[in-house]
Amino acid sequence: MKFNNEYKIGKNVILGKNVRIGDGTVIYDNVEIGDDSVICNNCVIGEPLNDYYSNEEYVNPKTIIGKNSLIRSHSIIYADSVFGDFFQTGHRVTIREKTEMGNNCSVGTLSDIQGFAKFGNYCRLHSNVHICQKAIIGNFVFIYPYVVLTNDPTPPSKICIGPTIGDYSQITTGSLIMPGIKIGENCLIAAGSVVTKDVDDFSLVLGVPAQKKCDVREIKSRNDKDESYYPWMNNFERGMPWKGIGYEEWIKIKN
Amino acid sequence: MKFNNEYKIGKNVILGKNVRIGDGTVIYDNVEIGDDSVICNNCVIGEPLNDYYSNEEYVNPKTIIGKNSLIRSHSIIYADSVFGDFFQTGHRVTIREKTEMGNNCSVGTLSDIQGFAKFGNYCRLHSNVHICQKAIIGNFVFIYPYVVLTNDPTPPSKICIGPTIGDYSQITTGSLIMPGIKIGENCLIAAGSVVTKDVDDFSLVLGVPAQKKCDVREIKSRNDKDESYYPWMNNFERGMPWKGIGYEEWIKIKN
Amino acid sequence: MKFNNEYKIGKNVILGKNVRIGDGTVIYDNVEIGDDSVICNNCVIGEPLNDYYSNEEYVNPKTIIGKNSLIRSHSIIYADSVFGDFFQTGHRVTIREKTEMGNNCSVGTLSDIQGFAKFGNYCRLHSNVHICQKAIIGNFVFIYPYVVLTNDPTPPSKICIGPTIGDYSQITTGSLIMPGIKIGENCLIAAGSVVTKDVDDFSLVLGVPAQKKCDVREIKSRNDKDESYYPWMNNFERGMPWKGIGYEEWIKIKN
Numbered sequence: 001m002k003f004n005n006e007y008k009i010g011k012n013v014i015l016g017k018n019v020r021i022g023d024g025t026v027i028y029d030n031v032e033i034g035d036d037s038v039i040c041n042n043c044v045i046g047e048p049l050n051d052y053y054s055n056e057e058y059v060n061p062k063t064i065i066g067k068n069s070l071i072r073s074h075s076i077i078y079a080d081s082v083f084g085d086f087f088q089t090g091h092r093v094t095i096r097e098k099t100e101m102g103n104n105c106s107v108g109t110l111s112d113i114q115g116f117a118k119f120g121n122y123c124r125l126h127s128n129v130h131i132c133q134k135a136i137i138g139n140f141v142f143i144y145p146y147v148v149l150t151n152d153p154t155p156p157s158k159i160c161i162g163p164t165i166g167d168y169s170q171i172t173t174g175s176l177i178m179p180g181i182k183i184g185e186n187c188l189i190a191a192g193s194v195v196t197k198d199v200d201d202f203s204l205v206l207g208v209p210a211q212k213k214c215d216v217r218e219i220k221s222r223n224d225k226d227e228s229y230y231p232w233m234n235n236f237e238r239g240m241p242w243k244g245i246g247y248e249e250w251i252k253i254k255n
Numbered sequence: 256m257k258f259n260n261e262y263k264i265g266k267n268v269i270l271g272k273n274v275r276i277g278d279g280t281v282i283y284d285n286v287e288i289g290d291d292s293v294i295c296n297n298c299v300i301g302e303p304l305n306d307y308y309s310n311e312e313y314v315n316p317k318t319i320i321g322k323n324s325l326i327r328s329h330s331i332i333y334a335d336s337v338f339g340d341f342f343q344t345g346h347r348v349t350i351r352e353k354t355e356m357g358n359n360c361s362v363g364t365l366s367d368i369q370g371f372a373k374f375g376n377y378c379r380l381h382s383n384v385h386i387c388q389k390a391i392i393g394n395f396v397f398i399y400p401y402v403v404l405t406n407d408p409t410p411p412s413k414i415c416i417g418p419t420i421g422d423y424s425q426i427t428t429g430s431l432i433m434p435g436i437k438i439g440e441n442c443l444i445a446a447g448s449v450v451t452k453d454v455d456d457f458s459l460v461l462g463v464p465a466q467k468k469c470d471v472r473e474i475k476s477r478n479d480k481d482e483s484y485y486p487w488m489n490n491f492e493r494g495m496p497w498k499g500i501g502y503e504e505w506i507k508i509k510n
Numbered sequence: 511m512k513f514n515n516e517y518k519i520g521k522n523v524i525l526g527k528n529v530r531i532g533d534g535t536v537i538y539d540n541v542e543i544g545d546d547s548v549i550c551n552n553c554v555i556g557e558p559l560n561d562y563y564s565n566e567e568y569v570n571p572k573t574i575i576g577k578n579s580l581i582r583s584h585s586i587i588y589a590d591s592v593f594g595d596f597f598q599t600g601h602r603v604t605i606r607e608k609t610e611m612g613n614n615c616s617v618g619t620l621s622d623i624q625g626f627a628k629f630g631n632y633c634r635l636h637s638n639v640h641i642c643q644k645a646i647i648g649n650f651v652f653i654y655p656y657v658v659l660t661n662d663p664t665p666p667s668k669i670c671i672g673p674t675i676g677d678y679s680q681i682t683t684g685s686l687i688m689p690g691i692k693i694g695e696n697c698l699i700a701a702g703s704v705v706t707k708d709v710d711d712f713s714l715v716l717g718v719p720a721q722k723k724c725d726v727r728e729i730k731s732r733n734d735k736d737e738s739y740y741p742w743m744n745n746f747e748r749g750m751p752w753k754g755i756g757y758e759e760w761i762k763i764k765n
Contacts, residue, residue: 001263001265001281001283001284002303002307008511010511023281024279024534026511026533026551028511029511038308041281041299042297042552044551044583047583048512052512053548053580070308073299073302073331074329074331074584076583076584076601090349091331091349092347092349092602094600094601094602094619094620109349109367110349110365110367110620112619112620112637112638114637124411127367127369127385128367128383128385128638130637130638130655130656142410142411144405144410145385145403145405146385146401146403146431146656148655148656148683148684150654150655150682150683150701153732154729154731154732154739154740154742154745155652155654155680155682155698155742156634156652156680156742156746156748157732157739157742157745157746158746158748159732159733170410170411172405172410173403173405173431174403174429174431174449174684176683176684176701176702178701188410191405191431191433191449192431192449192463194684194701194702207463208463208702208717208718219409221409222408222409222412222414223414229409229412230409232409232410232411232412235409235412236411236412236413238411238413256518256520256536256538256539257558257562278536279534293563296536296554297552325563328554328557328586329584329586345604346586346604347602347604364604364622365604365620365622379666382622382624382640383622383638383640397665397666399660399665400640400658400660401640401656401658425665425666427660427665428658428660428686429658429684429686429704443665446660446686446688446704447686447704447718462718463718474664476664477663477664477667477669478669484664484667485664487664487665487666487667490664490667491666491667491668493666493668
């Protein structure tokens with residue numbers, strides 16, 4: 001009932017094999033969607049940039065969405081971005097121009113990516129995450145609801161310095177990351193933290209302003225009090241490339 | 256001008272008497288809507304679960320919305336949930352599967368219920384509230400904007416332990432409730448709190464992390480400095496079943 | 511591709527010269543839109559008030575949007591509000607009735623104005639800002655993502671006392687402003703603050719609860735360590751009326 005061919009499509013749109021497009025969706029010029037992807041209803045893909053409203057000779061930049069992607073309903077993705085394969089979104093996502101995402105990334109319902117941002121592979125943004133311009137996010141970074149990344153140290157100003165987040169770090173619910181902050185690899189940012197200083201690899205930080213509490217490897221597992229839970233890759237594999245073989249084995253094969 | 260019969264409707268949909276459905280709305284299979292309800296424009300009711308995209312034999316589970324409900328525009332309600340009578344939503348609400356709500360509940364604009372959650376009667380979620388899976392909410396619980404309930408103590412993990420909130424408690428703006436936390440009855444969680452420990456009945460807690468400040472019965476009324484304001488039921492009756500007779504009288508009649 | 515004349519329009523709608531209206535947009539009775547404005551696709555302008563659903567003689571109050579405005583897609587603006595010239599919104603904005611905005615204001619993606627609120631000229635609300643009823647905002651006030659203004663000191667109650675924010679103040683990311691708080695002119699509210707006391711002119715406040723840290727004029731510029739950055743008007747002119755001539759000169763001409 002979702003796919004009645006009631007959508008609009010622009011010029012030079014390239015649709016892969018078996019792509020399904022929901023009712024009420026609009027796909028603008030120069031969008032490319034990989035094989036076996038689903039674009040649900042009422043989405044806008046390749047939303048024209050601001051120039052569109054005033055420049056009669058406006059040409060829409062290219063937008064690429066990888067194979068096996070699933071864009072849920074009412075999402076708006078601006079032109080001039082590139083998403084890898086197995087890209088997924090929730091509903092009502094807004095993603096501005098010049099966003100680059102690797103493979104296997106997901107962006108939750110209501111999340112808002114301001115563009116000019118870069119993500120590695122296997123990043124997961126949950127619902128209602130706000131990513132500022134110039135943010136640089138590594139691989140396997142998970143960001144939880146109501147986290148905001150910021151980029152202007154003296155608002156309002158012309159300075160725009162996005163935060164950097166290293167591989168495997170977990171930025172948990174309601175944290176605020178200040179402009180230009182560098183969060184290392186394997187960090188855990190506790191809920192409600194305001195991160196005003198750089199964070200070393202393997203640190204748990206918490207509070208307002210956030211202070212280092214301990215090394216994440218000191219945090220015990222809920223299920224086995226003798227075992228450290230972090231690095232989490234040994235304890236979590238849903239959707240991860242090491243599913244079924246374990247992280248250690250995957251790293252060996254990969255290298 | 257809202258109701259021009261320009262909507263889509265699936266199979267086995269049961270519409271009560273005098274139900275009005277707005278333009279652009281889609282109602283999927285096996286939805287049941289009670290008498291005198293209004294579903295505004297551009298809503299999705301009974302949104303199919305993820306399985307829909309891959310399983311050709313997918314059957315949509317039942318979705319029930321009670322009588323006298325008002326679902327405002329652009330809301331998305333997944334299949335397999337049950338809402339009581341006099342249910343109301345704001346705009347752009349997202350409610351996932353296996354949500355149970357009693358009678359007289361409301362969910363504000365942009366709120367996001369992740370499903371597998373249970374609410375009593377007369378709950379009010381204001382704008383932009385985020386309810387995690389496995390949350391259990393009592394009766395007459397009001398939750399204010401930008402509150403987030405969480406369920407994973409060591410993210411990311413397979414553990415999912417939602418918070419529990421007792422009857423009459425007020426969870427005010429921007430609070431974060433940590434996984435598995437039990438908030439008693441008649442509590443007041445102050446704005447911006449990060450609640451990391453269980454909260455006893457009648458407690459006011461505040462801060463990051465939240466600490467008990469006092470008993471809520473010590474909080475004076477703004478209008479009458481000699482009177483306690485809480486429990487609030489003696490001082491507030493808009494939309495409450497004790498309207499016109501007072502809470503004490505209502506409790507007597509009810510029991 | 512956006513403007514195919516596939517919109518709906520009510521009675522007594524006044525459209526200025528060169529107004530463009532996107533597909534799927536609905537404009538209700540008694541809306542007035544100024545010259546050269548663009549209303550993008552899937553917007554609702556003049557959304558009827560609650561009375562509409564039950565009162566058969568309902569008459570939609572007047573809604574006015576000034577000249578040269580740009581309302582981005584999926585925004586919902588209730589009837590009975592007035593916006594000045596050069597008004598701009600992001601996507602999915604919700605603005606309730608009895609909102610007054612001066613000229614050159616903007617409201618970012620997902621922001622939610624609860625109505626009965628008043629703004630001066632040149633206010634900028636970024637993404638995901640929540641403005642309560644009865645808030646009073648001056649001129650050149652910028653409010654950053656996930657800021658929430660609140661109005662009920664003893665929730666739930668009948669008391670509704672919105673905050674007041676003075677000219678040029680900057681309310682930065684994730685701050686919560688408590689009911690009835692008065693923030694002076696030229697203030698800087700740091701990210702993640704919970705503001706529970708009035709704030710004097712030129713104050714930087716931060717923390718939970720927010721404390722005064724210093725005078726904003728003591729904050730140095732990132733680019734020139736000998737210079738104060740605030741008041742910011744000497745250092746920022748994008749979109750400001752002093753662009754090209756400087757704030758000091760503009761003030762002289764203006765007075």
